[in-house]
Amino acid sequence: xxxxxxxxxxxxxxxxxxxxxxxxxxxxxxxxxxxxxxxxxxxxxxxxxxxxxxxxxxxxxxxxxxxxxxxxxxxxxxxxxxxxx
Numbered sequence: 001x002x003x004x005x006x007x008x009x010x011x012x013x014x015x016x017x018x019x020x021x022x023x024x025x026x027x028x029x030x031x032x033x034x035x036x037x038x039x040x041x042x043x044x045x046x047x048x049x050x051x052x053x054x055x056x057x058x059x060x061x062x063x064x065x066x067x068x069x070x071x072x073x074x075x076x077x078x079x080x081x082x083x084x085x
Contacts, residue, residue: 011056019080029069
């Protein structure tokens with residue numbers, strides 16, 4: 001689908017979305033479908049970007065009843081905040 005904000009790559013846009021909707025710890029982790037809906041992104045594309053964020057240490061997966069749920073790590077929160085400071 002492309003960038004919603006031209007100055008940010010899709011994965012950073014997605015990191016902002018996760019942060020803004022409060023998926024900032026394992027107890028608030030969200031399913032891929034919820035994240036894709038919030039980000040107005042196809043689930044497959046959202047998953048690709050989530051995997052990039054995980055690889056960079058900005059997000060993690062929590063498995064709940066066999067289902068993957070995603071949340072922002074402390075490093076991910078720092079990344080979001082550093083963009084504005």
